[in-house]
Amino acid sequence: MIDFRSLTRKGFEELAIEMGLKAYRGRQVFRWLWRPGLGGFSGISDLSAGMRERFSQAGYITRLKVIAERRSVDGTIKLGFGLADGLMVEGVLIPERGRRTLCVSTQVGCAMGCRFCHTAEMGFVRQLETSEIAGQVLSVIEHLGEGFRPKNLVFMGMGEPLANYENLIKAIDIISDDLGLGFSKRRITVSTCGLVPEMLRLGQEADVGLAISLHAPDDETRGEMMPVNRRYPLAQLMAACRAYPLSPRRRITFEYLLLAGMNDSIDHARKLAKLLRGIPSKINLILFNESPGLPFVAPSMDQAAAFQKVLMDAGYTVIIRKSKGQDIAAACGQLYVDMQGYASATQP
Ligand code: SF4
Known part of the structure; x- marks a missing residue:
């Protein structure tokens, strides 16, 4: 069948x-x-x-049923989608300046083992099928109504999108097809922790935006936080970013989670400015969500602002992002852990 x-x-x-x-x-x-x-x-x-x-x-016909829903005071909505085998993944709808961005999952769990991420604690459970990836977008529209149709899509939820490459590419094809879900590829961004061969393929095969979970400007620091850096060190990652085909107005988004005492010094900021030189970049500095079980703390706002200033003085566009949906555990790196508790409480 x-x-x-x-x-x-x-x-x-x-x-x-x-x-x-x-x-x-x-x-x-x-x-x-x-x-x-x-x-x-x-x-x-x-x-x-x-x-x-x-x-x-x-x-x-695969249907994703919304089995859990939580709404944040800031307007963020987290939905838990029930899969046919009884597992669940999440999507997060984030309001921003009158538009909505949907954060889509690509795997149940994740094998990448980033130390600051709760999803990593689940380990890898399974790949999502194409129908389960694209189906999250359809399910959000069906569950919340056309008025909640997202404007932007980011593959940044549970899992490493490029580790499920074939299914991801087909889902993007369906989502961007005008007979499918009709999203412009300019409104679709794929985020990766840095799987270099698949980044190069993505650049050739799909005209979508790219975001890199960078989080550190040198191999020593990044290797401590993200095991993937041992496989694909920064020199390879940056070469793949430089090779990524970007249309004239597009830039690569670099996500940088600020962790006090780990990667947030002025020296780190200077190294980051040097590392990204020549790449059309937008830098998102994210204040870490302190969370039980994760061995990191957030820096002060002053420290974050000083870090930002170094980068802005070097000519970069830099935004300090406060994660949305913190009160419902929908913020970066929080997916899954809390979800299980309320999913079982709300399932019929
Ligand atoms: S941050 Fe992303 S790639 Fe890293 S473990 Fe979490 S879900 Fe996987």
Whole structure:
């Protein structure tokens, strides 16, 4: 049986031809599948009953059910999506200046082991299917209504997106297809902790924005925080950033989590300014969310401002971000841990 929501438009056209139908029949079904509110094949009103029956015998429609919801005082909404095997992933809808950004998950758990991240504590559980990645976007619109349709999508939720490369690329194809979910690729950003070969592929195969979870300006500090740095040290990571094809107005976003005494000194800021020289960059400084079980503390606001000033004086665009949704554990690195508690409390 085919997981229909894991098929791109091209995949559907090929399937139609295999079924002895015209390719446009495949396109027709593809378009229906990504309309919010489709209940099943019986809802595809412009296919004959016989054809609906043939499609329904060839495969199934994956649906993500929202099994948990929390709303922050700052407007952030965290949703827990139930998967067919009983597992759950999360999406976080973040309001910002009248727009909404949806943070999408790509894996259940994560194998990357970043020391500041709660998701890492889960370890890797499994990859999300294409239907489960793109399905989070559809499910948000269905659950909250068209008025909550996100403007921007960031693959920055649970998991390392580029470690699920094939499914991610297909999901982006569906999400950006005007017969699919119709998002502009300019509004889609993929975040990575630095899987260099897949970054190079992404640059060739998808015209989407890139964000790097950088968090340190030298190999020694980064290696202590992020095991991936041993596989792909900064020299390789920066070379991949320089090779990433960017359209004229686009920049790479560098995420930098400030951890007191670890990576927040003026010297670190100067090294960072040097490291990024020549790369069209935007730097997000993120104040760490102190959390039980994680061995780090947040720096003072003065320290963060001094760090920011060094970078701004060097000519960079630098924003200090306070994580949104801290009161509902939806902030960076907080996904999963708290979710489990309230998911079990709200499940029917
Ligand atoms: S920060 Fe991202 S890549 Fe690192 S462990 Fe957490 S989810 Fe994985």
